[in-house]
Amino acid sequence: MPFQSNSSDAKSIKIVVVGAGSVGVTTAYALLLDRLAADIVLIDVDKNRAQGEAMDLSHAAHFAQARVRVGDYEDCAHAAAVVITAGVNQKPGQTRLDLVKTNYALFKEVVPRVAHHAPDTILVVATNPVDVLTHAALQLSGFPVERVIGSGTAMDTTRFRHELGRHFGVNPRNVHAVILGEHGDSQLPAWSLASISGMRLRDYCEAAGVEYDEAALEGCARRTKEAAYEIIRRKGKTNYGVASVLVSILQPIVTDSDAIMTVSRVGAYGGVEDVALSMPCKLNRSGAYQDVPLRLSESEQQALRQSALSIKEVLDSLEDQPCVLEDQQYSLRAEL
Ligand SMILES: NC(=O)C1=CN([C@@H]2O[C@H](COP(=O)(O)OP(=O)(O)OC[C@H]3O[C@@H](n4cnc5c(N)ncnc54)[C@H](O)[C@@H]3O)[C@@H](O)[C@H]2O)C=CC1
Numbered sequence: 001m002p003f004q005s006n007s008s009d010a011k012s013i014k015i016v017v018v019g020a021g022s023v024g025v026t027t028a029y030a031l032l033l034d035r036l037a038a039d040i041v042l043i044d045v046d047k048n049r050a051q052g053e054a055m056d057l058s059h060a061a062h063f064a065q066a067r068v069r070v071g072d073y074e075d076c077a078h079a080a081a082v083v084i085t086a087g088v089n090q091k092p093g094q095t096r097l098d099l100v101k102t103n104y105a106l107f108k109e110v111v112p113r114v115a116h117h118a119p120d121t122i123l124v125v126a127t128n129p130v131d132v133l134t135h136a137a138l139q140l141s142g143f144p145v146e147r148v149i150g151s152g153t154a155m156d157t158t159r160f161r162h163e164l165g166r167h168f169g170v171n172p173r174n175v176h177a178v179i180l181g182e183h184g185d186s187q188l189p190a191w192s193l194a195s196i197s198g199m200r201l202r203d204y205c206e207a208a209g210v211e212y213d214e215a216a217l218e219g220c221a222r223r224t225k226e227a228a229y230e231i232i233r234r235k236g237k238t239n240y241g242v243a244s245v246l247v248s249i250l251q252p253i254v255t256d257s258d259a260i261m262t263v264s265r266v267g268a269y270g271g272v273e274d275v276a277l278s279m280p281c282k283l284n285r286s287g288a289y290q291d292v293p294l295r296l297s298e299s300e301q302q303a304l305r306q307s308a309l310s311i312k313e314v315l316d317s318l319e320d321q322p323c324v325l326e327d328q329q330y331s332l333r334a335e336l
């Protein structure tokens, strides 16, 4: 039975989180606080630790009228979404792309299992490098493109709005600004689209009688790009921001509400075919749709192309491309 959306009622909603590490369990906790699902399933190779996390979360679940349990891949059946957070994280100084070989190998193990048991679900990928692995998840699952979503620059867009909100002294929710491209070093701020109170940033500054301080704004974009490096240098990981972002991606899926978010999806960008990166997408119960019109400046289009090319280079460098042939896919699934 395919997932049936039930916009006002979380009773029937199951969400599976693969990877009960720092990001996975923080996401499960954020899901509980948001009361988005009735059944939250944790899957991890370290079953003992996952069990401990599920027990602890269950005590919090008491207040949210949901249950949290440890499961296996067959528990993915009928899940509204399966969030993949399993994998190694960055050590101080490492880039997200440095993780690709290890986490790609893990995806070859995990994704076909999820797809086998939950052929109608939506995959939400958080594991890094998230754009490369969103592409891998699409190929390994055989799902339609709209049902494989990477958290992408939804995280960076949130950080960017936080920075701009602080700079302009307004609530970040009232800043409309997006980061596009790679969830990584080649990301780009779409300055030409940024607005506050319906006004482009230059107009807003003029109307407010404040300086349009280009250097300070560049600082906002730089701190956005470097935020994860700095947090990892200080505390060894990031978890709260991404967990909240993952729940904000799951919300429009569960409630079928057509929210527009910058998430990663496979497509053609800046003339580069078959690559995943983030652009604004409409999210609903069927997945992520790129039917949101966008008019970027010439230099932003160039930067987007460069971002696509740098992700593509990593994809091409993977010795063993994800299997794309139907019969290969079946043979992989037959081994499960
Ligand atoms: N997209 C984003 O914005 C963010 C992504 N991340 C990424 O999320 C991933 C996870 O990070 P953390 O939770 O901090 O790492 P962690 O080390 O705390 O957790 C990883 C978990 O994956 C599990 N795991 C390993 N192999 C597995 C397998 N084959 N099947 C099931 N579970 C398996 C481990 O047992 C562990 O519990 C990393 O790749 C990290 O870079 C982290 C923060 C933000």
Ligand SMILES: CC(=O)C(=O)O
Pocket: 090, 096, 128, 155, 228, 238, 242
């Ligand atoms: C680690 C990571 O990808 C982030 O916090 O943005």
